[in-house]
Amino acid sequence: MAAAAAIALAATACGSSSGGGGAGAMGPGFDLASKQILNPSTKTGGTINLVTSQTFDSIDPGVTYSAPTWNLYRTFARTMMAYQHTPGGNQIVGDLAAGPGVQSNGGKTWTYTLREGATFEDGKNITSADVRWAIERSNWSSLIGNGPTYFRSILTPPNDPKFKNLDVYKDGDKAFDNIIVTTDPKKIVFNLPQAFGEFDLVMTEPQTAPVEKDKDTAAGDAYSKRPISTGAYKIATYSPGKELKLVRNDAYNQNSDPDKMHVALADAIDVQLGVDSAERDQRLLTGEADADIGSALTVANHAKVLQDPVLKSQIDDAPDNSIAYASINTQLISNLDCRQAIEYGVDKGTVLNQLGGQWGGEIAGNLLPKGIPGAAEFSTYDYSLPKAQASLAKCKTEAPALFTDGKLSFKIAAQVNAPDMQNAATAIQSSLAAVGIDTEVKLYPFGQYAQYCGNQEYARAHKLGMCLANWLPDWLSGYGMLDQLVTKNGISATSGQNYAFLDDPIINDLEKQALASTEATTQQQDWVKIDHRVMDLAAMVPLTHRHIMRFRSARLTNVMINQAGSGGYDLSVLGLK
Template sequence: MSDSVHKLSIAQNLIGRGKISRRDFIHLGLAAGLTAVAADKLFDSSARAAPLQGGFAKLGMAHGATTDSIDPAGYPDTFTQTAFSGSMSNSLTEVDAKGSVQPDLAESFEPSDGAKKWAFKLRKGATFHNGKNVTADDVVTSLRYHMGKDTKSAAKSLLDSVADIKADGPETVVFTLKSGNADFPYIMSDYHLVIMPTKDGKADWASGVRTGAFVLENFQPGVSAKLKRNPNYFKNGKPYLDEVEFLSITDLTARMAALSTGEVDYIGRADLKTLGMLKRNPKIEIIEVTGYGHYTLPMNVTMAPFDNADVRQALKYAINRQEIADKIFLGHAAVANDNPIAPAIKFAMNPQPQHSFDPEKAKHYLKKAGLQNLKVDLSVADAAFAGAVDAAALIRETAAQCGIDVNVVREAEDAYWDNVWLKKPWCASYWSGRATADWMFTQAFAADSSWNESFWKNPRFNELLVQARAETDEAKRAAMYGEMQQLTHDDGGSIVLVFNNFVSASSNKLAHGEVAPNWENDGLKMAERWWIASV
């Protein structure tokens, strides 16, 4: 290695610490045989690769409503999930960029008794924002907050399989399950199941005191949440940012403009139609991740006409999913088939037949239901997913060819998740997906789940859900999950349109490592994981 190349290598390590200027680095690069352009690019890449402490970032979220709360029983969208779970709080575990479960507030977890018992050992020295040590009792009360017949928590169904939780000393929590579950550590990473301090024997969610990388400074529902760095965070060196502010920008055009003008440093759910223009801006990075996300049109199967399985089948054949994928998602989504288990998830399969646009089959099922034609309302807003309104317009056109009159009701963006989802008979929705089949099915399709958006209660499906969770034979388990996916396809009330990529955009002011695919915004952890680039 020549002396010039050696000096350049040393200089690369100094960039991230702000110890060498761009100009001096380019001079070293020229001496080492690089062109000025190549040396300049090497400076930028080296600067972005080295995490720096400090700085303030403004992050534009695609959601947010005046009804938002810091109560983890809810967290219906990316604003509350990213700001209050991913930034302010910790669960016992987390899912990494490879889709594997890792310890978070827990230091380790071990199964016993055929995975019917799980012992989670807490990290030593982990504290709440108020300085109080995190104990096993805090974990027990935090999780019991989501259990019991009176809870309003969306995570209730996830913990229905838990027979008992108890503290075994100050640092160990033992879960006893009703049956074995090898995937249980994944469940413990759910963004609702954050750990809170105990007050008067109950979980104190209202104080906003948590364990996470950031401490809440100010929250205006439907507007913004501002947080500052937790100086006593148990993850050494994190977070990198000193402050972060989450802004609710539900309007897509306004969100894109906010990034272009520098009002924010990042936006979730970039506009796919203008993505090409954005890519030409050298100061902006497009971040696209293939994860488990999917866009749905849930029908309430307890209400007419959706209580008729033949009507549901007719509607599934009245939609041209490929046209929607091509025209609305422009190559950033793959056609789905009324199965919520993404292809990358273990035990995923593609049920048959493929539900593609077929007017004759749609009419056949209408006739089977005793109908010549049908009129239904479809409630949508781009708060559900960017392009939902345009997708509904295409559905109206294709359904008309099948004798189905779809009246598209454009709902208000604000409080869509409070006023429309789980309220209107047929609407648009989205799921970030889950890392295991059991988790996805338990939260979105189990009979008694509060987030069972189609209110579907299929006895065979729910029987298999319990059996598959406890089955240790991989082949038998695969067969069970295969049958469950076929049941959602054939009988279920949720039309799964596409598996969508997560597409966001960032100013080159921000830098990051590998982006996690399990949820949007780097697995909801972007505030903890990202940093200001020294460029």
Template sequence: MMRRTRTVALTASAVAIALGVTACGGSSSNTSSSAPVKGGTLTVLDESDFDHTDPQRTYTTEGQSTDELFVRTLTGWDETGSTPKLVGDLATDTGTPSKGDTVWTFHLRHGVKWQDGTDVTAQDVKYGVERAFSGDINGGPPYAAQWLVGGGDYKGPYSGKQLDSIQTPDQYTIVFHLDQPVADFNETTAMSGWSAVPKSHDTGSTYDTHVWSDGPYMIKSYTKNKELVLVKNKYWQQSTDPIRQQNVDEFDFKFGQDQAAIDQQIKSDGGIAQTSIEQYPLAGSDLNSFANDPTIKSRYYNNAAPGINYLAINTRTVKDIRVREAIEYAIDKTTVRGAFGGEAYGDYASTMLSPGVGGYKKFNLYSTNPAGDVTKAKALMKQAGDPKLTMSMAIENTPTQEHFGDAVKTSLAAIGITVNLVPMQVANYFNTVNNVKNQYDLTWGDWIADWPNASTVLPTLFNGDLIAQNPQANQDLSYLNDPNVNAQITKISKMADISQRNAAYGNLDEQIMKDAAVVPLMYMKFSAISGSKVGGVIPDTIMAEPSLVHVYVKQ
């Protein structure tokens, strides 16, 4: 999933492994076991609006984390304990598999209400999942199309057709028929795409600003790129919800301020900053000093992310593998990491699967020195005919990303490659680079496992067969379309044993790196802060976000 991009693929056991390997730092004082205070307004300061809040379209951690306040999914993660626990959300439990994990049955809770007081039904869930197949609703996770029988040919419900592999024998039962065994399918259903949408309130491509709530909060007003206001959904009942609370009266999301300015405002802890929190990571210029500042320790959150920060090399435009290998060796990861904030941002990466994700295997095919190996890079360029190349590189238009872009530009200039940076607005970045009409030679990306299994990383980022299927929501930023890799993904995805499947993906990771289609940069950690009157923040190790589902404002 994008953090900013992100995918999810992790089993509960893998989550536990992830936490054991990369425990969350920072203070836990805001997760006090004392009774939360009711009332007040929590202000959320974000540098950018969300790409989407439409549950079938959002595929960023900020968007999905915010959706948890007003969108409920079939299953979900209870993160109040020492490790995340998969539980039923709309469903009474985590589902029942049959026929070799190819059929999954969920029974819905009674008493879950929409914001108008009507019941949430299995038919609403079916319709919600079906709408993700429409060409008007793009950008979300690809799992439904990959796994549901008939999903490859289905075009969504707007033409009046239904998907027969989703059955609703009664108002509270929904059954999914898959074309292959998926042992962790019930972890997929914790993503926002597996949520209910009432057909009568679906506004199609404009649903972002009109999402109908079955959670504790509902949209009062939404002005894109400026402000989102959530208020209480009076029909929500705590007795039906094992994950969320309804403590504050209102959430006020404000967009568009520079990230460093947000950091400093909340750090000052004056006025509205006392009851404010941020969702985007600290600016690279602030990270090191904030991480080591004892005066803000009680309100500083450092979430280890099951994910990777990377540079994608377009294999369609940079066709010579020797040039791509030269780029692998030339990148100085020390200056790159410095742009994102230094050591506090994360460890240097050499693989696309990160530690804590099931299937991770430690290896390094290129320079063991994080500063790179320019001599080796120049030798590879010489073998390629010593071309003098000019490449475009997509980045977000933030100071952190601009410093990152300059670091890459300097690294590649040393081997005769000129880099032209293409900065884009944060809110539109992934919508732009994921559209196959907009291909860049180099593209910055980051990816967080949708749940910590390799099956939510490599198949989404490197299955070339998906490029044509998702022309407006392509996650394969390197445009890698290696028939051998594609065949291995298909073969591995059908393995019923999760441990066996993860091990096979670990080997595939090494094969993908031999294609030199991406430069892994850092295994990420995300840091954020809140004001002194913000309580109940849960470190969300699935989203790598400060979770707001139990938050309250201290009086």
């Protein structure tokens, strides 16, 4: 029966797909792209058709801030450091830089050497001053706001008035002469006020892709409309919200790229933007589009693709190193036993089912996913109703003030228009009710979520006890995962990301120690210690380490899922059969 259906589908699909391959063709197999290179090939030519239901926040690599755009922009923006193109890979190597930074001065000084022969698309040689300008313009100007601000917080002391309102377009960048030293056009030296052991990872950000200062006019505005390529592709046309067309950048000097970071097999990449997600799925399944730039298939199509052997051979369900979690407000629920009652009382199996079941991920016992170097998964609390009830009873005698009318009661926040997470909140509500904890689910809009969950005053006044959210680290390290979620850096007056309001001296010290260390393994161990400490304090309920179900057409070659693809398909290396 299944075979007959597959043949019928293949027959109909051949008529509709002109490019050969596409839908109907048997793919290399289910869920393999994170483990091996699928359809390895060196064949060049053709146009890859990509699609996304989103629109780009910006086409400027220095301003954009989302996993799919980072993945895509790496095709035309050459960063200093980059993730290796290996299946499931999470290791970094030099891209524009010849290699990792050389540390001196106790981790406060980082020196990088640029590769020989790298040029912009207009043929001009790339110098260290172009990298310096790229970092400055995206962190100290009116461009700031949407993009990440790691350089801003790492390169200058916090709250230094000299840098706080600096706009390099207006005020010039003299202030950075001793911070980013570029006296040698082939060398760039960073002098940090404090040691930051993961500086190489920061250098993977698209903000490090060089920008020609004299072409960057109108305070970054002109450049933000049409960035000048430093990668193997360049922008042919871009109509915001509709389409981005990339073509091969003929000026790209392959000799400057000995590690083959930018091979550019296909002649062109066409990205259709803002396609409704149901329509997007349809295009993928019929072979009209080859892949999404980062998002998952909608849950409604999971059953369809899993039941059809041909479609199933073209999907992956790989972890993307993001986590779904529920924070516990440690200021509101100040008693450890009460928080442990919640930890024991959440039936994560039911929660996982709301988040896609076995295809949606794995039950999480801790925060750091195994994709992070050095991390090991563990579980401090396994679901146990008796243990939850015992902890709650203990809390009641210790902290009766937390109980109203004999019950621990609070609100659980989830996001509007996120039905999976809402159902997960409902499942948590139901399992906590069995423990005897009284909760109410409350929805907040996505854009302002942190202004409710991350606002101490609001959260306390409105008894926001738990907030459900997803976190995808900007880079794969304990810092990327934990800094904003559980340390004091994530707490701000009105909208931080540390929804648990966890300000624990041990955690804060461990972080400082990790960042001061120059040894990767000790850093990693410190992050694992923080992970354990957070669980011991019962400040977070990790729900699932998420898996994302993605579709790739059978005609794509060199398919792999890795960190260079921001947890999705590595777009920089794709080719066509």
